[in-house]
Amino acid sequence: MSSVKIAVTGEHGQLARSMKETATQRAGFLLCCSSRVELDFATAEDQAISSFLDQAAPDVVVSAAAYTNVDLAEEEQELAFQINGKVPRILAREANRRGIPIIHVSTDYVFDGKTTQAYRETDDVAPLNVYGASKLEGERAVRDEQPNHVILRTSWLYSPYGRNFVTTMLKLAEARSTIDVVADQTGTPTSAQSLAEAIFEIALRLVRSKDGKIRGTFHAAGSGETNWAQFARFIFKQSLAPRVQRTVVKEITTRDFQSKSSRPAYSSLDSGKLMERYGVRLPCWQDDVTKVIAAIQRDRNAARE
Ligand SMILES: NC(=O)c1ccc[n+]([C@@H]2O[C@H](COP(=O)([O-])OP(=O)(O)OC[C@H]3O[C@@H](n4cnc5c(N)ncnc54)[C@H](OP(=O)(O)O)[C@@H]3O)[C@@H](O)[C@H]2O)c1
Numbered sequence: 001m002s003s004v005k006i007a008v009t010g011e012h013g014q015l016a017r018s019m020k021e022t023a024t025q026r027a028g029f030l031l032c033c034s035s036r037v038e039l040d041f042a043t044a045e046d047q048a049i050s051s052f053l054d055q056a057a058p059d060v061v062v063s064a065a066a067y068t069n070v071d072l073a074e075e076e077q078e079l080a081f082q083i084n085g086k087v088p089r090i091l092a093r094e095a096n097r098r099g100i101p102i103i104h105v106s107t108d109y110v111f112d113g114k115t116t117q118a119y120r121e122t123d124d125v126a127p128l129n130v131y132g133a134s135k136l137e138g139e140r141a142v143r144d145e146q147p148n149h150v151i152l153r154t155s156w157l158y159s160p161y162g163r164n165f166v167t168t169m170l171k172l173a174e175a176r177s178t179i180d181v182v183a184d185q186t187g188t189p190t191s192a193q194s195l196a197e198a199i200f201e202i203a204l205r206l207v208r209s210k211d212g213k214i215r216g217t218f219h220a221a222g223s224g225e226t227n228w229a230q231f232a233r234f235i236f237k238q239s240l241a242p243r244v245q246r247t248v249v250k251e252i253t254t255r256d257f258q259s260k261s262s263r264p265a266y267s268s269l270d271s272g273k274l275m276e277r278y279g280v281r282l283p284c285w286q287d288d289v290t291k292v293i294a295a296i297q298r299d300r301n302a303a304r305e
Helices: 014-025 046-056 077-098 130-145 165-175 192-208 228-238 272-278 285-304
Strands: 004-009 029-034 060-063 102-107 149-154 178-182 216-219 248-252
Touching (some): 004 014, 004 046, 004 192, 014 029, 014 192, 029 046, 046 077, 077 102, 077 130, 102 192, 165 178, 165 228, 165 285, 192 285, 216 272
Parallel strands (some): 004 029, 004 060, 102 149, 149 216, 178 248
16 A cells, blocks of 8 residues: 655654654655745745645645744734644645645643643633634634544643753753742643654544544543643653752742743643544653653764764
8 A cells, every 4th residue: 555645844843853753663654844944834825835735745734833932922922823823724725625634733722721630622622821822723723624634632742852841851950950840730741752653543544534533623642640840850760860860849839930821720631532533542651751761862872972
């Protein structure tokens, strides 16, 4: 059988990079990625996005690019809505015109966090910040334009690549012996690598099957839940560097942290529907963090040699 061709937006983002890495280890997939250099979504016209898809000629579109700076989005509202709302609309419309499915990646920040039970896909959305509102706009746009979609909400994404909570904590620990970390926000860390593997499985099924039950909105997050302070402690414990292992995490509150945007106090996602309809369950977050830290350390050692 021929390979499944996937057009992915956001080539240098952690999710697209993880997808590229996974594609090298898994036969049967060809990726064609768009990057900001050739296609800047801040200014791109519909025609430019259409041309990218013409060139890629994909079987599935994965909409992974996003304006992801949660605090800055409060000041750059228009840009956040352009990239997180308008661009997914164009991608979904173009996918529909070509008769191919779209997988659109969304976020736990569509919820307000005023609960203590893991969110299900049917729960009410009520974003607390501009980023969450812009991502919700993207979800609605995808539903409007292409019924043949999967919207995948994920949370607290990390990888060996770029800036994320794991890489940031490891970097801070090299310079400081004590780090203040928020302890009153609970959620589900998710490895971009594990999410990438789930996306390949979903893409394959969408291409092969017309079953309506595997379409719609799904939660796709690691198993278990934690808060940022516990997450940081676990990261330091897994590090092989004695100095990093000794880093002290001082628990602070959201109020102490004083960020520009509000964040949900609780945003764990219940990914049971993904398991039920696809047979896919992402590993427990501790196992995946351990793997990612080992990969970071391997890369560092290789760079030193
Ligand atoms: N990170 C999280 O904790 C988290 C949590 C829940 C959901 N998500 C969602 O998961 C998806 C993947 O997130 P991620 O962490 O992989 O994001 P990321 O690492 O921040 O990457 C975002 C990508 O979008 C691209 N992008 C941003 N502005 C652009 C523009 N004007 N034109 C073209 N491309 C642009 C970036 O390009 P450059 O490389 O050129 O900057 C980058 O490749 C996103 O939809 C995000 O909303 C993320």
